[in-house]
Amino acid sequence: MPKTRDTPQRRAIAAVLERAEGPLSVHDILQRAQREVPRLGIATVYRVLAELRRARAVVSVEVAGHPVCYEATRRAHHHHFHCRRCRTLYDVGGCVAELASLLPRGFQLEDHEIVLRGLCARCAPLSPAAPSGG
Amino acid sequence: MPKTRDTPQRRAIAAVLERAEGPLSVHDILQRAQREVPRLGIATVYRVLAELRRARAVVSVEVAGHPVCYEATRRAHHHHFHCRRCRTLYDVGGCVAELASLLPRGFQLEDHEIVLRGLCARCAPLSPAAPSGG
DNA sequence: GTTGCTGCAAAAAGTTTGCAGGACG
DNA sequence: CGTCCTGCAAACTTTTTGCAGCAAC
Numbered sequence: 335m336p337k338t339r340d341t342p343q344r345r346a347i348a349a350v351l352e353r354a355e356g357p358l359s360v361h362d363i364l365q366r367a368q369r370e371v372p373r374l375g376i377a378t379v380y381r382v383l384a385e386l387r388r389a390r391a392v393v394s395v396e397v398a399g400h401p402v403c404y405e406a407t408r409r410a411h412h413h414h415f416h417c418r419r420c421r422t423l424y425d426v427g428g429c430v431a432e433l434a435s436l437l438p439r440g441f442q443l444e445d446h447e448i449v450l451r452g453l454c455a456r457c458a459p460l461s462p463a464a465p466s467g468g
Numbered sequence: 469m470p471k472t473r474d475t476p477q478r479r480a481i482a483a484v485l486e487r488a489e490g491p492l493s494v495h496d497i498l499q500r501a502q503r504e505v506p507r508l509g510i511a512t513v514y515r516v517l518a519e520l521r522r523a524r525a526v527v528s529v530e531v532a533g534h535p536v537c538y539e540a541t542r543r544a545h546h547h548h549f550h551c552r553r554c555r556t557l558y559d560v561g562g563c564v565a566e567l568a569s570l571l572p573r574g575f576q577l578e579d580h581e582i583v584l585r586g587l588c589a590r591c592a593p594l595s596p597a598a599p600s601g602g
Numbered sequence: 603g604t605t606g607c608t609g610c611a612a613a614a615a616g617t618t619t620g621c622a623g624g625a626c627g
Numbered sequence: 628c629g630t631c632c633t634g635c636a637a638a639c640t641t642t643t644t645g646c647a648g649c650a651a652c
Contacts, residue, residue, distance in 0.1 A: 455574030
């Protein structure tokens with residue numbers, strides 16, 4: 335484990351992830367962190383994210399039809415809801431218990447991820463059709 | 469909905485997906501389908517996949533740390549297990565019931581996806597460490 | 603002062619698109 | 628025989644890497 339230096343770039347990126355109200359794309363992270371460090375480059379964002387992920391401080395969230403997103407681990411265990419109409423990715427709290435029972439004999443469950451899909455409270459009252467090609 | 473023609477390429481790709489024992493990457497699909505249609509190009513694979521997805525005949529499976537994979541819809545409802553050691557993506561049958569209870573008021577649940585992570589039966593008896601960076 | 607970190611730009615990987623010719627119906 | 632589909636190659640998007648200079652410690 336090499337020592338990591340404390341730099342403005344790293345602090346800005348970490349702060350953005352702490353403040354985030356939900357998963358952020360790499361582009362989001364870059365733009366928000368650039369408010370603090372204007373010359374921040376995309377390569378640094380990727381490098382810091384890879385490091386934070388290695389340190390288990392962030393996890394990536396990959397949902398079909400969405401750019402890869404990142405989220406700080408310190409936030410309580412939760413899952414995601416993807417609205418098929420407005421495409422927003424929501425955090426949802428809580429979890430389900432009997433996941434381990436799905437596994438065949440011999441498999442060890444260490445972690446899991448649940449993505450729910452449908453219409454969010456804002457979109458459900460409107461037409462049930464997607465806005466564009468899907 | 470425009471009419472779709474019956475071509476060897478499309479038949480080969482569909483057959484590969486039908487035969488698959490689990491999710492396949494675009495590269496996997498290309499290689500397997502080329503056994504039947506050697507001159508098949510990657511662009512055709514992408515085009516056919518996009519079409520099949522539009523027709524709800526296949527779904528994409530996106531798991532962090534894995535290339536995007538595709539899977540025929542006709543297979544019974546199931547979820548996935550990703551072994552952190554050998555990186556294999558397994559299908560697991562069954563499902564859990566109380567997912568809808570996770571949602572805030574007003575959200576409509578239409579679909580869901582569960583990814584379990586850990587060690588598969590083959591890797592669990594071995595060291596609990598990952599083979600390489602991860 | 604040493605060494606790791608950063609920004610830039612180029613490279614690599616993954617996906618989409620334009621086009622001319624061929625195959626399906 | 629018209630039209631859609633295909634393969635090829637180029638364009639695009641996303642992510643990684645090389646390098647010289649700067650900053651952290």
